[in-house]
Amino acid sequence: MNKQTSLADAIQHAPAVFDPDAAQRFRDECKDALVNIPPHASDFLSAVASASPYLRRLFARRKSALANILAVPAETSLEAAISSCHQSEMADDANQQMKLLREAKADAALVIALADIAGAWPVMRATDGLSRFADAAVNGALLGAIKRSRLETSDGIVVLAMGKHGAFELNYSSDIDLVVLFDPERMNIDRFDAQKYAVGIARDLVNLMQMQTADGYVFRTDLRLRPDPGATAPAVSVRSAETYYESYGQNWERMAFIKARPCAGDIALGEEFLKTLRPFIWRKYLDYATIEDVHAVKRQMHSAKGGRDVAFEGHDVKLGRGGIREIEFYAQTQQLILGGKNPSLRHRATLDALSALAETGVIETDARDIMTESYLYLRHVEHRLQMINDEQTHRLPASQSDIERLSIFAGANDPTEFRQKILETFHAVEKCYDALFEDDEDPQKRLGPMVFTGVEAHPATLETLEKLGFQRAGDVSAAIRRWHTGSMRATKTERARTLLTKLVPPLLEALAKASDPDEAFFAFEKFLERLPAGVQIFSLFLNNLDVFDALIRIMTISPYLGREFSKRTNLIERLLDNRWSAPPPATSDYVTACEAMVDAAPDYEAALNAARRWVSEQQFQVTAQLAVGLIAPDIASSHFTKIADAAINALLAAAMEEMKHQHGEIDGEFVVIGLGRLGAGEMTTTSDIDLMFVYDAQSEEQSNGKRPLGVVEYFSRFVRRAVTALSAATEEGALFEVDMQLRPSGKAGPAAVRFSAFHNYYRDEAWTWEAMSLVKARVIGPAGVLADKVEAEIKEILARQRDEESLGIDVANMRMRLDAAKPGNSTWDVKNVVGGLTDIAFICQYLTLRHAHKVGRPPRAVRQSLQWFKEQQMLTAKDATSLLDAHSIFEAVLQVSRAATGGVYSPERAGEALRSRMASVCGEEDHLAAEKALKAHQDTVAQLFASIVGDRNMRMN
Template sequence: MKDQQSLTDRIQCAPAVYDPDAAQRFRDECADALAELPGSANEFLNAVASASPYLRRLLVRRKSKLVEFLSSPPEDCLAAAIRNALTSANEGGAHTQMKALREAKADAALVIALADIGGVWDVMTATGALSRFADAAVQGALQGAINRSKLESTDGIVILAMGKHGAFELNYSSDIDLVVLFDPERMDADRFDAQKYAVSIARELVNQMQMQTADGYVFRTDLRLRPDPGATAPAVSVRSAEAYYESYGQNWERMAFIKARPCAGDVALGEEFLKTLRPFIWRKYFDYATIEDVHAVKRQMHSAKGGRDVAFEGHDVKLGRGGIREIEFYAQTQQLILGGKNPALRHRATLDALKALAEVNAIDEESRDIMTASYLYLRHVEHRLQMINDEQTHRLPASQNDIARLSVFSGADDSASFRHKMMDTLHAVEKCYDALFEDDEDPQKRLGPMVFTGVDAHPATLDTLEGLGFKRAADVSAAIRRWHTGAMRATKTERARTLLTKLVPPLLESLAKASDPDEAFFAFEGFLERLPAGVQIFSLFLNNLDVFDALIRIMTISPYLGREFSKRVNLIERLLDNRWSAPPPLPSTYAEACAATVANAPDYEAALNAARRWVGEQKFQVTAQLGVGLIAPSDASAHFTKIADAAINSLLAAAMEEMKLQHGNIDGAFVVIGLGRLGAGEMTATSDIDLMFVYDAQNEAMSDGKRSLGVVEYFSRFVRRAVTALSAATEEGALYEVDMQLRPSGKAGPAAVRFSAFHNYYMDEAWTWEVMSLVKARVIGPAGALADKVEAEINSILARVRDVETLGIDIANMRMRLDAAKPGMSAWDVKNVVGGLTDIAFICQYLTLRYAHEVGRPPRPVRLSLKWFEEKEKLTKSDAMILIDAHSMFEAVLQASRAATGGVFAPERAGEALRSRMASVCGEEEIEKAETVLKDHQDQVAQLFTKKIGERNARV
């Protein structure tokens, strides 16, 4: 049988050699493996390696398996990769499973690519293979997360595959869209625990799939197709999802669920859920309004992604005119209109849908054949585009060399014939699509009457706004009329007002998609009011209309980021190419990236600005993802800390270079110590940085520059310069607020502390609270002998034997003073409130200073410290669990609150989207219940503080 023949025996075609040098490098790197393969296989691999840098690297990486892959049926190799993905859950810990999944993905990616390129499989067989492997990877990742949780099985948790994944149509470098649902009754857990487990499992699953490691990634994973993603946790209960779609579901969500299917976990639960959604997806009556709704989305795509006209260089074969998405929409809108009465049209796959539509005469056979052939060709080209560098790109190249590469790789004779076929295909799709969708750009015909001139509201305009979902239509109309009067700085000029007039219709379309259009509108108005000018940003929006969806989504969850957008317009660039929602870089990469950014600046002032731009962009990505629930609070704190570390080390190096230029070198060394949240690795989006500078040099040392300085003045000036570099407001704004009050003698002490003085101070003079601050202390840099010496000294200070009674009284008194100076504002002020994070940190500091001489220094992060003390039997298991659970929730609230508001979350001043988000952070659906849970934790922590340390009103 054909499917039992080897891949080599079934090769039907091969691209011509594009880059002979790349082919030669491949032959040199894989000589041993190629020697065992027949000449036809050698020629085929040679051609593949010459056209695709990514596949060449993958071939070299998997060279030990090349003989097996080429000598076996590709079906068998794919089946083995699928088995390895499924059994990855048995590999032990999370890191071990990550490696196993990525190795399985590399095998699958290689065999699928070779079978696709060689014509062994047609393009849809390849997409089905990719989709089946994605199913296995998701199931394996889910099972691993289950194994590492407190659950015994996947009962009650289902993963829905959406989009191309759901239809078995994944492209070669596709991300996967998933929806994670859970049913507490099937999970054999109460509602609170069920949601907590499901959310934790969803986050670990995403982490397993998309974290970039040395072995690569499996699939970029997107959970944003879940109900109301800006306000819900990563996992949503089935009951909540059903209620959402019944009350708030939109046409685009109906379209999304055409392709949905359960791909992992409790498949029976998923099938039952989709069955309940059938009346939502497949309405009984013709819904021609759907066509206009979908076409409005397409108009935004044309402007932002692929362009309104069919082009060649740089054209987007997915989202552009005549592209893949138009074929999909062509089929899906007809399915939505007719599928309610005709179940035969309810196909997930695009080609099956086109065939079914022709069979019932909804489209003619000629249109079916054109769209089918075009779809297959565009998917073929899309795969070749993505195989070149494993990029999720859909754009045709702009340079002639890259066009030539793609032409060869796609099997064309030359660039001219490739261009000709591509243009014919795009025009054919465009013609069919336009026959179905009337392209009318008049906003009044698209949305209805909209007049925002005059003194009074236009009645028909209010009807249009109400039809879009605005409950405060009169207020919205009044605000837009106010914009047009030039009442804001952003609309002072005639040009700005002209642009704004064009901007309002697509803006209102985007706002109408929000869970609360009114809240979203006034969040956007606040953004406009803070803008210093409007022409640039309005022009940017008009050329990238789909940025509105992301911008509004973020603003409604995070007023803090709304303010940041107004101050740092460059952050919107992150929205333009959708980088903000992509997995952030590994924290370990920040140091090198920031150092390179600062080092490449032409001068010192430019270096300061470059660092501020870099930090702003990195923090924005993490803050935005934290705000909408794409990243866990604990992961966010690691990112924020590593970003700060990178900025500190890079700017200190730049400041030292400036010192050397002016005053020369000096025979000495310095280190900077991070304290507080910086030291513990628990930074938030708005944390300041607590620093202490320590230097070591001989008393008589002098710098060797023309303006020579003694050692004390040299390091004092350096510290002032360094603090300015980190905190001063430049044209790019401020970077961090720097606090140095925790240094020896506080404000009265020298900015730079000599090591001997550091030693003596903590030996003889330091108060208990000053030693407490060293519990979280961490040398940030530079690495070297002094760094090691300071770390050892800190460990020695903490390990001194202390009087236990005095220690408890001192710490209780300090907590009392802090409470008097800065009392907690509410249960949501989880840092300062009695029984909050400060109490937990003080307990850890007390335990450290009491027991370090016996058991050593604990880890700096509080959550790890608590577990450590439990293991050392200095905390009972029950006490440790109380503190760990409370700390986990408080940290999540603190991180989410800082990301959303920049300060303490206040439910009474928050919109519904933000209230829902903060409730979900606490594992609840209602904000009142979330506050009750917080208070319960705080009461338990306060009792443990008294039990471990003493009453807060203690006196010496």
């Protein structure tokens, strides 16, 4: 069209009338204006009004301007609207500027729509006009905001146009994506004031553009493409932005900046900033990292082959298969791969990029022509969709009436022709696009489209996640987008984020197999949040994708192991070689294995670390198998105890060697006694270890080293060193929590107890509860004369005859005090709850102290002792059976609770997989039945405690 041709004379075609009544309403509303309009132009307006309620309202709103708009070239009217935007900065206040900008937008929207529909402008000229108007509106709003902020100039503040705006490709009802940057030096003020001004100006700018008033709005404005939008202010300093993109810039941000350009404010500052970003956007060398990065973009952002099928009703012409986004990505992914070495490919506009790719031989000319023709047609349809009601929509209608409206508005003869044309277009794009990536192995070919870029959830991605079984698809999508921002320690580096991007599809595929995919996902997210770094772990996963199944299976049931994985990444190796599910070694092998690890260490510190690594790996294997049900609780308990025994003996030997190295040897022996669960062989994965150290030596002895010590000091220092070896946190973490409060005189007593003092204390001073603690006591080592003497002494202490009435009162009162100090907090707190494991243990201790003088010492472990008491007829068969049944279920619950949570199981905080596991541990099908079973056993045990030991609430007279 000649630039001097009026818009009325430039009308090349008009749509058919869709709604005659709407056309007549337009004629009635605008009859005075139509008098001055040529008949063919009047008919054209009527036809447009019949199809578009929005444009009919706009015609009525601007009816006084219709004749003038049609009488001059479209470009003249657009330039007038653009000029109004520039002049709006001189408005007296924000409200006046809002009105001026909105009136200018109405004029621009009117003339651009008419020029586009009439065929006076091709579709891309319409997008160019919309983008130029957006530039003017942003510039006018920015300058007005700066004026009201009392800054004298726009120096140091720039607005970048992103996406379609940056490429002059805005659609008719598009929002605009902006990034506001500032430079304190150019603003010539300190950075704190500069940020305050820039943030205020950015907010004023957005308000001017998008606030809905009686005159409408200008553009919906989005600032979320700025660096790290969740953590940054609306305006970001240039230096902060450069640091962000250098350190944390993501794949989708590289793609976004292909189209970026400064559109308002300090244009020179914007150009300088984009120049600094060139190495980030355009990789110079086509190396492995570049290809991986671009493939990661493609994996994240394209709707993969095998995703949603091409459809008509409700199909998204932008994001759907064969849509506008696939044409854009078709060009942009190749630009990113090759644009670093070939600057001729660095075009913002999609059609320019396609032409450049064809000219350099990257794509065939046929592919360029198909993609170009398809792009123009889909943009044409997109505009007609949005012009109907001024909605930011890209979905084809579903109702027959709306389909007919759109087909007529788009210039088709009938809906059938329109349907055929658009489906042919989708299929043509799909074929070209898939051909580009047909050799790329991608789980999305099985799963469907998965896009985790930008700041909003991708509709097709949510659909894919829902099909995979995720109930909280929106939360899952948001979480994965957060992962890629570098907000976690594990994803701080670009390499980690690239690896994680590749991991997401197979990870989601594995998560979908879990009984509760959402629960499994968020368990994995907690694992990620705790990782100190990501590259090593992500690389291991990528080369062993099948490990996900095991990892997710374990972490879904055991949040505790999820935490341990994060702290001790060496545990992942157990998953990688599948050793975690193999039967654990024979318990008799633990001592030799641990000794070998500790002995091989080059120094004492290395020995402590070696022991910690060994224990963590052995405990992990047993804990994981216990959590998922591959090993029985009583077997697991035995393994936990033998692992502890091996570590204690190995580290005590290492600690003694250190003592000998510094202070020499001494003529004497020591032993360590295990009490509580360690002594009874009933440890859980999180049990602490109750220890008592006993030594025997002549009082006058001294060590024979360069720095000799007397007996008391020698063994006291040794115990402190030994406890540190067993409990201190090293680079491999802590090993055991050591409790020595059960030694003679408790905290007030010496750390190392001489054997004669041990003998005298329990003969003359020990309380009943201290004798009770010896029921489970066991010498851990080292073997020797003293070990035999201590075992015999414990046996003799337990066998002393006691007053039965006083004994019952003491035991019941002790239980009462424990209940007051640490009451059970729920039915599931099977150790501390009334009628729980502590009651059963106290029954055994009471029976031992009451009868050992006649029948000897029973087994240390509670289950074996109950069976022994039954055989000795100290318990009736009925009572013994009740206690044994209760103990079995309580112990199983305790063991699995510790393996799963690291503490007391809480149903309210547990996921469905763990709830199901705990019900099965109780031998029940559902959680409610399990709780009822536990409560019934606890009531029975409480009654038996009262009948065997006595009322726990009794008092000494």
